[in-house]
Amino acid sequence: MSEELITSRENKWLKIFRAALRGTGPAEGEPIGVEGPKLVEDALRSGLQAEALLVSESGEASDLERILRAAGESEAGIPRSRVMRTTDKLFASVAGTETPQGVAALFVQPSWSSDDVVRGAAAGDGSLPGDAALVVVLAAVQDPGNVGTIVRSAEAFGATGVVTTRGSADPWSPKALRASAGSGLRFPLLRGMAIPVLLAQLRVARVKIVAASSHPAAATGSTANVAADLREPVAIFIGNEGAGLPREVEHAADARISIPMSASVESLNAGVAASVVLYEAARQRKGFTTDEH
Numbered sequence: 001m002s003e004e005l006i007t008s009r010e011n012k013w014l015k016i017f018r019a020a021l022r023g024t025g026p027a028e029g030e031p032i033g034v035e036g037p038k039l040v041e042d043a044l045r046s047g048l049q050a051e052a053l054l055v056s057e058s059g060e061a062s063d064l065e066r067i068l069r070a071a072g073e074s075e076a077g078i079p080r081s082r083v084m085r086t087t088d089k090l091f092a093s094v095a096g097t098e099t100p101q102g103v104a105a106l107f108v109q110p111s112w113s114s115d116d117v118v119r120g121a122a123a124g125d126g127s128l129p130g131d132a133a134l135v136v137v138l139a140a141v142q143d144p145g146n147v148g149t150i151v152r153s154a155e156a157f158g159a160t161g162v163v164t165t166r167g168s169a170d171p172w173s174p175k176a177l178r179a180s181a182g183s184g185l186r187f188p189l190l191r192g193m194a195i196p197v198l199l200a201q202l203r204v205a206r207v208k209i210v211a212a213s214s215h216p217a218a219a220t221g222s223t224a225n226v227a228a229d230l231r232e233p234v235a236i237f238i239g240n241e242g243a244g245l246p247r248e249v250e251h252a253a254d255a256r257i258s259i260p261m262s263a264s265v266e267s268l269n270a271g272v273a274a275s276v277v278l279y280e281a282a283r284q285r286k287g288f289t290t291d292e293h
Contacts, residue, residue, distance in 0.1 A: 006086040009093060013084055017054050018094040020106055024144075025170025025191075031106035032172045032185070035096055037063040039182050040105045044070040044078075046186035049108040052082040056091035059102020067103060078105075096174040107185070109172070112161070116188040118205050118233075120160025133207050133233035134159040134281055137198065139249055140167035140240040141270045147171050148179025149271035150238065151187060157275075157282040161188035163235075165195050199252050207233045211245050211253035212277050228257045230281040238274045 006014060020026065020033025031051050034043050037059070044050065050071065055064050071078040092100050118133045136154045141147055147169045154162050162171065169176055170191060171184045180187075202209055210228070230236075236257070239245035259268065259276050268276070 004085075006084055006090065009090060011086075013052060013054070014086065014090060014094050016052075016106065017104055021094055021096040021104055021174055023173065025173035025176070026109060029109075032109055032177075033096070033104065033174055034107060034177060034185070035104045035174060036101050036178075037067060037103045039177065039185070040067055040103055041070045042182035043105065043107055043185045045073070046182075048110060048185060050078040050082070051106040051108060052084065053078050053103075053105045054084050054086060054091065054094075055104075056086055056088045056100070056102035058088050059091070060085060063101070063103050097178075110185075112188045112190060114190065114201050114205070117161025117163060117190055118207060120188060131158060131160065131285065132231065133205070133235070134230070134278075134285070135202075135207060135235040136162045136274060136278065137235050137237045138162065138164045138168045138270070138274075139195065139237050139245055140165060140243070141238060142167065142169055143241060143270070144169040144173050144175035145179045146241065146269060146271035147173075148176035148181075148184060150274040151176070151180040151189065152183040153271075153275040153278050155183040155187045157278040158285065159278060159281075161190070163190045163193055163198060165198065166192050167240075168192070195246060195248055199248070202235050205233070207235050208254045209249070209252055210234050210236045211250055211256045212236050212238050212258070212273065228255055230257075230277075230284050234281075236274075236277055236281070238270050238277075241270050 017033065020031055021035050026032055034040050053067065088102065091102055095104065117135055120131065136150060136159050138147060138150060147164065148171065151162050151171050164171055171180065171189055177184050199209065237245055237249050257277060259273060
């Protein structure tokens with residue numbers, strides 16, 4: 001543990017933490033900022049490589065021992081020289097939450113490939129062995145809360161990976177990470193892909209392209225419905241909250257799927273719509289049981 005207490009707002013590490021915890025997501029090569037003892041602990045246990053840990057005086061008193069224990073049990077750990085202390089006031093000045101808990105960390109970005117996203121289980125994401133590809137594609141989904149919710153649901157319902165296209169909120173942004181409850185730190189995902197490149201990769205991998213809509217089928221004139229066959233290798237495209245899916249995705253789609261619902265409701269938000277479709281995919285694949293325990 002570093003003996004020195006950081007007391008200057010101009011400290012270089014505080015500047016790095018401030019940018020990571022208050023930004024819209026890391027650029028290539030920049031660290032992922034993670035705030036809160038639970039998320040930091042989850043990241044360590046999932047094997048992410050920590051670059052630095054910052055604790056406030058109150059965070060040191062309540063959570064540091066547990067965090068260091070998790071770091072010691074992880075393969076990468078945290079270098080002792082990169083465990084830093086600061087005051088509660090300075091920690092609040094770099095934190096991205098209104099009521100900071102006094103613990104934050106910087107992590108090296110995990111490196112996922114398109115194969116990881118399609119295969120899932122090979123990357124150890126918890127999906128069932130032998131499952132066909134179930135990829136969720138976020139096409140310009142701009143709300144980070146929706147992005148995080150979709151990543152969390154993707155992991156919960158046995159998807160193999162998530163892809164965001166250009167124009168989507170970053171799944172590694174602080175708000176999206178909190179909404180994903182840590183799923184974004186351990187689940188295979190690719191960020192900011194160009195749609196034509198992604199469509200070509202899915203074709204090569206023989207993954208069926210499914211265009212999802214939160215609008216009822218009758219309203220769109222489509223015969224698609226939520227009972228479509230989602231047991232084969234599929235990539236389900238979820239569109240922008242307002243504009244829906246890009247035309248190039250609609251044209252490339254092998255199938256369309258919509259959610260039957262009351263005519264009095266215009267549409268569902270992207271996070272809810274994706275979660276409903278993922279639930280149906282999991283039900284069809286028998287990846288989970290609806291029995292009460």
